[in-house]
Amino acid sequence: MVKFNRFTLDNGLRVIVHEDNTTPMAVLNILYDVGARDENPEQTGFAHLFEHLMFGGSVNIPNYDGPLQRVGGENNAFTSNDITNYYITLPSANLETAFWLESDRMLSLAFSKKSLEVQRNVVIEEFKQRYLNQPYGDVWLKLRPMVYKKHPYRWATIGKTIKHIEDAKIEDVKAFFKKHYNPQNAIMVVGGDVKTEDVKAMAEKWFGPIPAGDKYIRNLPQEPAQKEERRETVTAKVPLNDVYIAFQMEGRLDESYYAVELMSDILSRGNSSRLYRSLVKDKPLFSEVHAYITGSLDTGMFVLEGKPLEGVSIEQAEQALWQEIEKLKTEDVPADELTKVKNKTESTLVFSEMSLLDKAMNLAFYELMGDAADFNQESEKFLAVTAQQIKDQANIIFRKENSSTLIYLAQGVEASEPELTEIEN
Amino acid sequence: MIQQGNDLMTQRQMTKLDRHTPPQFNGVENIKLIHPESSKLKNGCKIFTFNSGSQDLVRIEWIFQNSRFEPKKPLLNVAVNTMLTDGTSKLTAAQIADKIDFYGAFLQVDYSYDYSQVTLFTLTKHLQATLPVVKDILTDSIFPEKELETYMRNQQQKLQVSLQKNDFVARREFNKALYGETIYGLAAQPEDFQSLKREDLLANFKQMYQPGNCNIIIAGKADPQILEAVTTTFEGAWGEVTTVADTTQPDLQPSAERFIYIEKVDALQSAIRIGTPFINRTHPDFPGMQVLNTVLGGYFGSRLMTNIREDKGYTYGIGSGMQSFKQTGSFFIASEVGANVCKAAVSEIEKEVTLLKTDLIPNEELSLVRNFMLGSLLGSLENVMSHADKFKNLYFAGLDYDYYERYTQTVKNITAEELKALANKYFDFDNFYKVIVGKY
Numbered sequence: 001m002v003k004f005n006r007f008t009l010d011n012g013l014r015v016i017v018h019e020d021n022t023t024p025m026a027v028l029n030i031l032y033d034v035g036a037r038d039e040n041p042e043q044t045g046f047a048h049l050f051e052h053l054m055f056g057g058s059v060n061i062p063n064y065d066g067p068l069q070r071v072g073g074e075n076n077a078f079t080s081n082d083i084t085n086y087y088i089t090l091p092s093a094n095l096e097t098a099f100w101l102e103s104d105r106m107l108s109l110a111f112s113k114k115s116l117e118v119q120r121n122v123v124i125e126e127f128k129q130r131y132l133n134q135p136y137g138d139v140w141l142k143l144r145p146m147v148y149k150k151h152p153y154r155w156a157t158i159g160k161t162i163k164h165i166e167d168a169k170i171e172d173v174k175a176f177f178k179k180h181y182n183p184q185n186a187i188m189v190v191g192g193d194v195k196t197e198d199v200k201a202m203a204e205k206w207f208g209p210i211p212a213g214d215k216y217i218r219n220l221p222q223e224p225a226q227k228e229e230r231r232e233t234v235t236a237k238v239p240l241n242d243v244y245i246a247f248q249m250e251g252r253l254d255e256s257y258y259a260v261e262l263m264s265d266i267l268s269r270g271n272s273s274r275l276y277r278s279l280v281k282d283k284p285l286f287s288e289v290h291a292y293i294t295g296s297l298d299t300g301m302f303v304l305e306g307k308p309l310e311g312v313s314i315e316q317a318e319q320a321l322w323q324e325i326e327k328l329k330t331e332d333v334p335a336d337e338l339t340k341v342k343n344k345t346e347s348t349l350v351f352s353e354m355s356l357l358d359k360a361m362n363l364a365f366y367e368l369m370g371d372a373a374d375f376n377q378e379s380e381k382f383l384a385v386t387a388q389q390i391k392d393q394a395n396i397i398f399r400k401e402n403s404s405t406l407i408y409l410a411q412g413v414e415a416s417e418p419e420l421t422e423i424e425n
Numbered sequence: 426m427i428q429q430g431n432d433l434m435t436q437r438q439m440t441k442l443d444r445h446t447p448p449q450f451n452g453v454e455n456i457k458l459i460h461p462e463s464s465k466l467k468n469g470c471k472i473f474t475f476n477s478g479s480q481d482l483v484r485i486e487w488i489f490q491n492s493r494f495e496p497k498k499p500l501l502n503v504a505v506n507t508m509l510t511d512g513t514s515k516l517t518a519a520q521i522a523d524k525i526d527f528y529g530a531f532l533q534v535d536y537s538y539d540y541s542q543v544t545l546f547t548l549t550k551h552l553q554a555t556l557p558v559v560k561d562i563l564t565d566s567i568f569p570e571k572e573l574e575t576y577m578r579n580q581q582q583k584l585q586v587s588l589q590k591n592d593f594v595a596r597r598e599f600n601k602a603l604y605g606e607t608i609y610g611l612a613a614q615p616e617d618f619q620s621l622k623r624e625d626l627l628a629n630f631k632q633m634y635q636p637g638n639c640n641i642i643i644a645g646k647a648d649p650q651i652l653e654a655v656t657t658t659f660e661g662a663w664g665e666v667t668t669v670a671d672t673t674q675p676d677l678q679p680s681a682e683r684f685i686y687i688e689k690v691d692a693l694q695s696a697i698r699i700g701t702p703f704i705n706r707t708h709p710d711f712p713g714m715q716v717l718n719t720v721l722g723g724y725f726g727s728r729l730m731t732n733i734r735e736d737k738g739y740t741y742g743i744g745s746g747m748q749s750f751k752q753t754g755s756f757f758i759a760s761e762v763g764a765n766v767c768k769a770a771v772s773e774i775e776k777e778v779t780l781l782k783t784d785l786i787p788n789e790e791l792s793l794v795r796n797f798m799l800g801s802l803l804g805s806l807e808n809v810m811s812h813a814d815k816f817k818n819l820y821f822a823g824l825d826y827d828y829y830e831r832y833t834q835t836v837k838n839i840t841a842e843e844l845k846a847l848a849n850k851y852f853d854f855d856n857f858y859k860v861i862v863g864k865y
Contacts (some may be wrong), residue, residue: 003785005688022478022479022808023807023808024803024806025803025807044730059444060444060445061444061445064666065725066726066793067447069724069725069726069793069794069796069797069800070447070792070793071447071450071451071796072452072453072795072796072797072798072801072803072804073797073800074724074725074797074799074804075725076538079858082797088638089804090800091451091453091800091802091804093450093451094448094450094451094800096448096449097447097448097450099448100444100448103444104444109442116736118734118735118736118737118738119738120639120738121737121738121739122734122735122738122741122764123741124739124763125694125739125740125741125761125762125763126741128693128694128763129740129741129761130828132693133761134589134590134695135586135589135590135695137587180840186541189436192685205442206442209442238586238589239582239588239589240582240585240586241588245708263575269526270522270525270526271510271518271521271525272519272522272523272526272527273521274525275523277519280575280579281518281519281572283574284575284578285577287582287583288582288583289578307582307586309578309582310582329717336527339527340523340526340527340529343526343527343528343529344526344529345529345530347482347531347546347547347548348528348529350480350481350482350548351480351482351546352476353480354482354808354810355807355808356807360516367433384522415463415724
């Protein structure tokens with residue numbers, strides 16, 4: 001149970017305070033309700049590039065990191081297809097420094113040309129490091145446009161191509177800031193060794209004077225239900241074949257979410273899970289196999305992935321994956337197995353309460369979804385899932401005409417000779 | 426819900442807010458570390474208990490020193506560790522997994538150069554159900570032939586994939602150059618998995634996983650019943666063994682060649698790893714070197730990040746670090762940089778290392794690093810498990826809690842002159858090992 005207090009400033013900034021006096025630290029987490037899905041299709045990767053620019057100095061403070069490090073603090077941020085989230089941890093005695101820094105960059109950035117130029121390069125190197133210069137690194141660049149035809153989830157957070165990042169202009173940066181970075185689009189969580197009254201005073205002092213800005217009204221094209229099986233095969237200089245099967249599923253806010261997440265756990269969580277047990281151990285067809293969901297706010301993805309063993313054909317591998325999911329469509333999950341995944345979910349939630357930052361991020365995200373208090377209802381919702389609901393969801397999701405299959409074919413490389421094993425880009 | 430106070434609003438309008446001047450701040454004064462309760466079982470196994478925290482959960486670690494490394498069997502230690510969950514004479518791998526997962530617990534095996542360990546995370550209410558599983562695997566693992574085949578096949582495939590990653594290859598080449606055919610330096614090739622034999626695993630297991638070579642560390646809501654349960658479980662069934670586990674290690678064999686370049690013609694980025702064998706935590710200069718390392722590449726605002734990422738945009742990330750092992754240590758700088766700027770990046774790295782030897786670190790920068798390091802130490806003590814982790818750093822290096830006192834004093838007081846002297850004593854860029862994987 002994570003307790004909190006909540007208030008809203010006149011300019012629309014929502015503030016949540018979680019008092020936890022077991023730590024001498026404080027966190028200040030700000031979630032901006034903007035992600036890669038809000039980008040212009042011709043300027044993808046922008047939300048994430050912008051996140052980098054948020055560290056390039058604000059209107060009154062030329063250097064963001066230095067003053068924070070000086071008071072013993074650390075910070076970072078991440079961007080997803082749905083949100084952009086910034087966080088600071090620091091000794092609680094220095095909490096006001098976090099307010100000073102975060103409020104100034106919500107007020108306005110410095111919009112330095114040098115910062116844009118450098119961060120463009122940094123992000124391009126990030127693009128290479130994580131997506132292009134890695135075996136299988138480009139899978140999401142290929143899989144997303146198969147699953148999504150209309151919705152902006154069809155591009156990855158990093159962007160469709162390096163070109164979009166190279167082309168970013170300072171005017172675009174300014175317009176993006178004006179549109180998305182204002183108090184109405186933000187949720188702030190302050191947690192740790194703090195008092196609600198002090199947080200309230202500091203919030204009024206530092207964030208109160210920031211103009212409310214215009215409310216961004218999101219109006220994204222939603223993804224139509226998929227009606228035909230999709231399939232692509234790529235050949236790459238990777239050492240092993242790899243099979244991905246992705247299905248559309250309802251978004252995170254749909255009531256079916258809990259059953260679907262447990263279904264992915266049944267397939268793939270821990271060494272007792274079905275895919276590992278049957279396809280890696282009992283009847284070895286794969287060296288590794290996974291099932292997971294993206295948890296997206298709009299139409300999500302349920303993904304099966306596996307690397308078949310040498311000598312196992314792609315057809316055999318696909319068939320084995322389908323056999324496992326067919327079982328979920330026809331047979332009830334046994335009571336013990338359902339209890340098992342519920343117990344695991346319950347204990348994971350308890351373990352997550354050991355981390356102040358995790359709690360703060362969760363409160364912000366649940367507030368975005370509707371109500372921070374729902375975070376405390378999660379356990380109950382998972383516990384209420386029935387075997388019938390899982391079977392129903394399996395029948396809704398695991399259909400050929402709802403599937404996108406991406407096959408990576410290995411172009412024979414010799415792993416013991418590193419000089420000969422370049423990755424194709 | 427809290428109502429907004431009007432008095433605050435008025436205050437805000439009375440004085441104009443100064444957004445240029447940082448708010449007053451406080452230094453980190455007292456860092457209190459939780460010390461463990463220690464006890465010892467009759468069979469020689471030591472237990473350290475950290476009892477704190479409000480969640481009803483506990484983490485228990487069983488930590489063993491690795492047995493002596495045999496260059497001909499480089500995978501033996503890691504294979505034994507990884508396969509501990511793969512079956513005992515009473516439980517199959519599947520039954521072990523079922524039992525642990527059913528109770529929502531997590532059972533992990535971890536292998537590092539000096540130690541192998543088993544970790545159980547469990548809600549305290551399920552300890553009685555999960556603890557016997559750990560006892561079983563630590564006293565009675567049998568490494569079934571079929572499981573060994575699966576392990577070899579899958580690990581071999583995983584290694585093939587990892588060998589396609591430039592940073593992975595750079596790390597292996599670097600360690601090989603620094604340490605030679607030792608536990609720290611010798612990395613296995615995919616075909617080495619084929620030479621694993623069940624009888625070798627069994628022999629290694631019997632020799633190494635004995636109570637006299639085991640430290641148990643309990644952290645969480647560990648009230649007396651928890652300790653009692655652990656004691657009862659591991660005292661009775663786990664007999665004393667007369668032979669002592671051989672945990673000595675062969676001498677290090679650094680390579681004469683200091684520049685290692687593995688070319689990959691199509692690489693978009695090159696992995697760089699530069700460094701040298703180094704002092705470890707037991708050396709009096711270690712805390713001072715941690716300050717110097719932080720300045721150079723140990724935090725986001727470090728000189729390497731500021732220059733090579735934030736000014737030049739050559740990389741997504743660059744950093745330096747120190748690793749402390751039982752027998753040795755290392756100092757290293759690592760990055761992945763655009764293939765076309767690799768030479769330029771290496772020369773900037775050299776520039777930054779040299780600067781520490783020729784110029785004093787300005788006061789402003791040094792005071793920032795001091796505060797950052799103390800804040801970071803405080804922040805690293807997030808929960809009772811982090812306190813146990815701090816203890817492990819000390820205990821396995823043969824140090825006591827005075828170390829952290831010396832560490833904080835050094836961070837607070839070391840002078841720019843002393844840091845410059847350390848740089849001159851330890852940094853000889855020409856003699857550093859330099860590994861490049863990609864294009865140069």
